[in-house]
Amino acid sequence: MTSNERVVVIGTGLAGVRLARRLGELGTPALLIGEEEHRPYNRVLLAEVLAGRYSPEVIALPAPARIVRGRVVGVDRAQRTVACADGSVIAYDRLVLATGSNPVLPPLRGLFTENHELPEGVHAFRTMDDCLGLSKAVRPGARAVVVGGGLLGVSAARALALRGAQVVLAQQSERLMERQLDPAASKLVKRHLTDLGVEVHTECRVRDVRCVGGAVRSVEMADGYALDADLVVVACGVRPRVGLALTAGLDVRKGVVVDDELRTSDPYIHAIGDCAQHADVLYGLATPALEQADALAELLAGDASARYTGTRSLTRLTLTGHDSPFDLAAFGETEALPGDDVVQLADATRGTYRKVVVRDDRLVGGVLVGELGTVGALARAWEGAEPLPSDGGPLLHLLTNDGGS
Numbered sequence: 001m002t003s004n005e006r007v008v009v010i011g012t013g014l015a016g017v018r019l020a021r022r023l024g025e026l027g028t029p030a031l032l033i034g035e036e037e038h039r040p041y042n043r044v045l046l047a048e049v050l051a052g053r054y055s056p057e058v059i060a061l062p063a064p065a066r067i068v069r070g071r072v073v074g075v076d077r078a079q080r081t082v083a084c085a086d087g088s089v090i091a092y093d094r095l096v097l098a099t100g101s102n103p104v105l106p107p108l109r110g111l112f113t114e115n116h117e118l119p120e121g122v123h124a125f126r127t128m129d130d131c132l133g134l135s136k137a138v139r140p141g142a143r144a145v146v147v148g149g150g151l152l153g154v155s156a157a158r159a160l161a162l163r164g165a166q167v168v169l170a171q172q173s174e175r176l177m178e179r180q181l182d183p184a185a186s187k188l189v190k191r192h193l194t195d196l197g198v199e200v201h202t203e204c205r206v207r208d209v210r211c212v213g214g215a216v217r218s219v220e221m222a223d224g225y226a227l228d229a230d231l232v233v234v235a236c237g238v239r240p241r242v243g244l245a246l247t248a249g250l251d252v253r254k255g256v257v258v259d260d261e262l263r264t265s266d267p268y269i270h271a272i273g274d275c276a277q278h279a280d281v282l283y284g285l286a287t288p289a290l291e292q293a294d295a296l297a298e299l300l301a302g303d304a305s306a307r308y309t310g311t312r313s314l315t316r317l318t319l320t321g322h323d324s325p326f327d328l329a330a331f332g333e334t335e336a337l338p339g340d341d342v343v344q345l346a347d348a349t350r351g352t353y354r355k356v357v358v359r360d361d362r363l364v365g366g367v368l369v370g371e372l373g374t375v376g377a378l379a380r381a382w383e384g385a386e387p388l389p390s391d392g393g394p395l396l397h398l399l400t401n402d403g404g405s
């Protein structure tokens with residue numbers, strides 16, 4: 001690519017902004033197009049805004065200079081232009097899709113009004129607008145139901161509880177954050193939420209959202225039990241936002257399919273972040289989005305050898321309570337298979353838990369709750385995928401940092 005080619009990036013989330021900033025540093029300025037009316041911000045920290053710990057300005061990202069507000073509604077691959085909702089047309093030499101994800105809205109009866117909108121009091125939790133809407137609606141004593149007990153639902157429940165709401169969290173499966181955590185760690189997360197006053201119901205399926213005059217009044221469970229609700233947060237996961245790529249005729253499976261050069265089935269169009277599917281993997285996490293942006297910046301700025309080969313990403317979550325923070329980190333496989341070695345340390349009084357799983361002398365996963373001092377060393381051992389010394393001593397040391405206390 002030559003340095004005077006026009007790079008256009010759709011999406012001003014973590015991936016798009018990082019790419020534009022890196023390209024600017026490398027002397028290849030890009031044009032960013034984003035539909036959200038707010039200054040670009042760090043989505044990972046939205047729960048902190050909802051909890052009242054940070055103002056929206058604190059989580060703003062350093063925005064690149066060339067940024068246009070608008071929604072792209074079409075891509076003309078033959079002409080190499082994009083069309084915006086306001087009728088404007090922008091030409092590109094290289095186009096980057098960084099369109100992120102949409103929240104999954106499950107097929108609950110009553111979840112949509114006749115105009116296909118969420119009823120008053122029902123919120124998704126994905127954007128700054130969702131967060132500000134929820135923040136405006138929540139007040140001490142408000143009855144809030146959070147549907148979904150993954151990372152998003154847990155973050156939302158804890159933030160609403162800190163704002164004084166009476167929160168019920170309904171999780172369909174048998175435990176919280178099951179994608180990231182093993183059963184013992186899930187139990188500690190549940191205990192943390194319960195200590196904050198959140199009522200956690202697992203194996204509990206919400207069936208119905210009941211409204212009066214367009215506003216939510218209650219939520220009904222599959223067993224017929226009804227919960228009064230002033231607020232409902234739908235936190236049932238996300239789905240890559242691929243509408244533009246599909247109508248442009250690009251190869252899309254669950255996400256937009258990309259190769260190691262983050263290139264889609266059209267060599268002039270790339271995709272990064274939550275919307276991209278690389279080596280069959282959809283990440284939906286911040287670190288891979290940033291690593292993809294960095295690799296693509298190198299490529300577009302002229303380093304033909306740059307590649308993205310995947311991310312071994314650690315999930316971290318800090319849940320700040322009234323007096324004590326509750327940190328957790330998880331990586332790789334947190335549940336052992338037959339034949340794996342497991343080292344586990346638990347302290348019920350302090351609410352800490354540490355576990356690593358080793359297979360064929362390699363660290364394959366781990367989970368740390370409440371005690372994250374060793375997370376850096378463990379992450380390095382996991383990322384490096386080097387064989388561990390066979391006597392087990394160093395492994396225990398990795399877990400304790402202090403020789404086994």
Ligand SMILES: Cc1cc2nc3c(=O)[nH]c(=O)nc-3n(C[C@H](O)[C@H](O)[C@H](O)COP(=O)(O)OP(=O)(O)OC[C@H]3O[C@@H](n4cnc5c(N)ncnc54)[C@H](O)[C@@H]3O)c2cc1C
Pocket residue numbers: 010011012013014015016033034035036043044045046047070071072073098099100101125126127151152155241244272273274275284285286287289315316317
């Ligand atoms: C509340 C919350 C907490 C999270 N916590 C964590 C966490 O602890 N750890 C972690 O790793 N990840 C977390 N995530 C996930 C993380 O935020 C995402 O993985 C990351 O934001 C992906 O970045 P992205 O740039 O690909 O997409 P996004 O940040 O979603 O940005 C995409 C942008 O593109 C815009 N856009 C889409 N289509 C168009 C169009 N046609 N025209 C113009 N603009 C368009 C969207 O409006 C959006 O602004 C969390 C997410 C949420 C919502």
